[in-house]
Amino acid sequence: MMTVDEFRARFPILTRRVYVNSCSQGALSTDVDEAMRAYLESWHESGSPWEMWVDEVERLREWFAASIGAGADEIAVMPSASAGINAVASALSFDGPRSHVVIGDFEFPTMAQVWLAQERRGASIRRAHASGDVLPIDAYAAAIDERTLVVPATHVCFRNGHKTDIAGLVKVAHDRGAYVFLDDYQRTGSGPIDVHALGVDFMVTGCLKYLLAAAGIGFLYVRRDLIERFEPTVTGWFGRVNPFAFRIDALDWPPGANRFETGTPPVPNAYAALAALDLLDRIGYDVVGRQVDHLVERYASAARDAGFVVRTPSDRARRGPLVVVQSVDAPALVAKLAARGIIASCRGNGLRVSFHAYNNDADVDAVISALVAEASLLERATATAR
Numbered sequence: 001m002m003t004v005d006e007f008r009a010r011f012p013i014l015t016r017r018v019y020v021n022s023c024s025q026g027a028l029s030t031d032v033d034e035a036m037r038a039y040l041e042s043w044h045e046s047g048s049p050w051e052m053w054v055d056e057v058e059r060l061r062e063w064f065a066a067s068i069g070a071g072a073d074e075i076a077v078m079p080s081a082s083a084g085i086n087a088v089a090s091a092l093s094f095d096g097p098r099s100h101v102v103i104g105d106f107e108f109p110t111m112a113q114v115w116l117a118q119e120r121r122g123a124s125i126r127r128a129h130a131s132g133d134v135l136p137i138d139a140y141a142a143a144i145d146e147r148t149l150v151v152p153a154t155h156v157c158f159r160n161g162h163k164t165d166i167a168g169l170v171k172v173a174h175d176r177g178a179y180v181f182l183d184d185y186q187r188t189g190s191g192p193i194d195v196h197a198l199g200v201d202f203m204v205t206g207c208l209k210y211l212l213a214a215a216g217i218g219f220l221y222v223r224r225d226l227i228e229r230f231e232p233t234v235t236g237w238f239g240r241v242n243p244f245a246f247r248i249d250a251l252d253w254p255p256g257a258n259r260f261e262t263g264t265p266p267v268p269n270a271y272a273a274l275a276a277l278d279l280l281d282r283i284g285y286d287v288v289g290r291q292v293d294h295l296v297e298r299y300a301s302a303a304r305d306a307g308f309v310v311r312t313p314s315d316r317a318r319r320g321p322l323v324v325v326q327s328v329d330a331p332a333l334v335a336k337l338a339a340r341g342i343i344a345s346c347r348g349n350g351l352r353v354s355f356h357a358y359n360n361d362a363d364v365d366a367v368i369s370a371l372v373a374e375a376s377l378l379e380r381a382t383a384t385a386r
C-alpha cells in the first residue's frame with residue numbers, strides 16, 4: 001500500500017501551492033497526466049481504436065463499482081451528475097398516488113433544478129428546511145409521507161460542509177415507501193462508502209473533485225432490484241442492449257444500469273478517471289478517510305480556537321472533507337489567500353477549505369496562519385457562540 005507521503009508526492013502542484021480546493025477540483029496527479037497522454041498516444045497511433053476505448057470505459061465501470069461496494073451492472077457511466085439525475089427523473093412518472101419530491105435546503109442547485117423541471121410532468125416539490133447550518137432528519141420526516149416518490153439528498157453540502165445522516169434518511173423514507181437519491185459528489189473519493197449497506201436507491205457522483213480526475217464524467221448507481229422497473233425517456237444508442245446493432249425500429253432495454261446511458265461515452269475522461277481510481281486504490285479509501293478526518297479536525301478546532309465562526313458541524317459524523325469558515329468578504333479573502341500561495345474557494349461569504357489525503361498538517365497550519373494574518377476579513381465568534 002502507498003503511504004500518504006508517497007501519495008502526496010504524485011501531485012506536483014503541492015510543491016508550489018497549498019492546495020485546499022478539492023471541493024471544486026481535485027489536484028492533478030502525475031498518474032492522471034500520464035493517462036491522458038496515453039489516450040492521445042492511442043489516438044495518434046491507431047487512429048480510431050474504439051474497441052479498446054469502449055473496453056476502457058467498461059473497466060472504469062467495474063473499478064468504480066468496486067470502490068463503492070456495488071456491482072458493475074448497477075453503474076451507468078455518465079457525462080455529468082446532472083445527466084444521471086435527469087435520466088432517473090425521466091424514468092419516473094408523477095401521475096400516480098406518489099408525485100411529491102422532497103428537497104432539502106442543502107442541495108446543489110442542479111439537484112433541485114432537475115426536479116423543479118419535472119413540475120411540468122406532474123411533480124410537486126416539498127421542502128425539508130434547515131435550521132441555520134444544520135439539517136436534521138426530523139426536517140425530512142416532517143415532509144415525507146405516502147405521497148412522496150423520491151427524496152434527493154446531498155451527502156455533504158457544498159456550501160457549509162454539513163453531512164446528512166443518509167442511513168437515518170433511508171430509514172424514514174423507506175418506512176414511508178419513498179426512494180432516496182443520494183448526491184455523493186462532495187464526498188466520493190474522500191473515504192470509504194458501501195452503497196448497499198447504506199441502502200440508497202440511486203446515487204450520482206462525478207470525477208472532478210475528490211475522485212481526482214477531469215470534468216465531463218460521472219456515475220449513476222441504481223440499486224439492482226430497481227433497475228428493470230425503469231425505462232428513461234432521456235435515452236440514446238448507448239442505452240441499448242447492443243448499441244452496435246444500430247436499430248431504428250424499436251427500443252430494447254439491457255438488464256443493467258447502462259440502460260440509463262445515452263450517447264458516446266467520454267473516453268478521454270474515462271482514461272483520467274481510471275488512473276485516479278487506481279491511485280486511490282493504491283493508497284486505500286480507509287487511509288484517505290483517516291487522513292481527511294485528522295486534517296478536518298485539526299483545521300476546524302484551530303479555526304474555532306482562533307475565534308473564527310466555523311459553520312461546519314463539529315460532530316465528526318456530521319461533516320465530510322469540507323470545512324466552511326464565515327468571512328465578511330469571502331471573495332476578497334480567497335484573493336488574499338491566493339496571494340499567499342493558498343488555493344481555496346468560497347460560496348457566498350463562506351470560505352471553503354477542503355482536504356484530501358495529499359494534504360498534511362503543514363497545509364492546515366499554513367491556512368490557519370494566513371487566516372490569522374487576514375483576520376479583519378473573518379467574522380468573529382461571540383464568546384457564548386464559541
Ligand SMILES: Cc1ncc(COP(=O)(O)O)c(C=O)c1O
Nearest residue numbers: 080081082108158183185186206
Ligand atoms: C454536490 C454536487 N452535486 C452536483 C454537482 C454538479 O455535477 P455536474 O456538473 O457533474 O452535473 C456538483 C458540482 O459542483 C456538486 O458539488
